């Protein structure tokens with residue numbers, strides 16, 4: 641589904657947990673957060689409905705290292721030139737606290753299929769996206785912001801009427817509060833979160849920030 645200009649959204653609509661995915665089409669085409677491996681064929685079908693094939697994707701970006709966002713990377717790494725990238729702090733997190741958490745749940749962490757680390761900015765051709773570190777949900781969580789399009793891809797930091805959980809290993813409530821403050825200062829018309837619905841319209845986005853400040857900031861240390 642085309643959301644705005646060159647940004648497409650594939651919102652998760654199943655009963656089990658999985659993330660929303662987004663596609664940015666430019667000289668370089670980027671898939672944000674492919675989700676769980678077991679659901680990638682559903683994403684492939686949704687991409688196909690808009691005319692996109694896995695081989696059209698040049699790069700995969702993960703907003704953070706939780707498996708419901710990054711496990712399915714491999715499905716889209718169709719040749720050696722395609723890389724997946726996330727913030728270096730979450731690569732470390734994945735191999736340390738993240739791996740401990742999975743093992744505690746009786747699951748061996750799958751290999752993290754990554755080819756690069758995110759820098760401050762992602763240049764895709766005509767569009768440049770700021771990579772905004774937003775620790776709190778995980779140490780290396782990031783949001784992607786396109787100032788000209790006023791689009792914010794928020795990962796699991798910010799949702800409609802909700803915020804990212806901080807009770808998992810690597811979570812930090814105070815850091816999340818600072819990250820949310822940083823996001824609230826941006827000019828955003830399209831809030832594209834990692835789960836649940838998207839928010840359109842500057843006023844609705846600002847109302848959402850106000851609600852979150854009121855409802856959640858007192859709980860965040």
Ligand SMILES: [Zn+2]
Pocket residue numbers: 704706777796
């Ligand atoms: Zn998460």
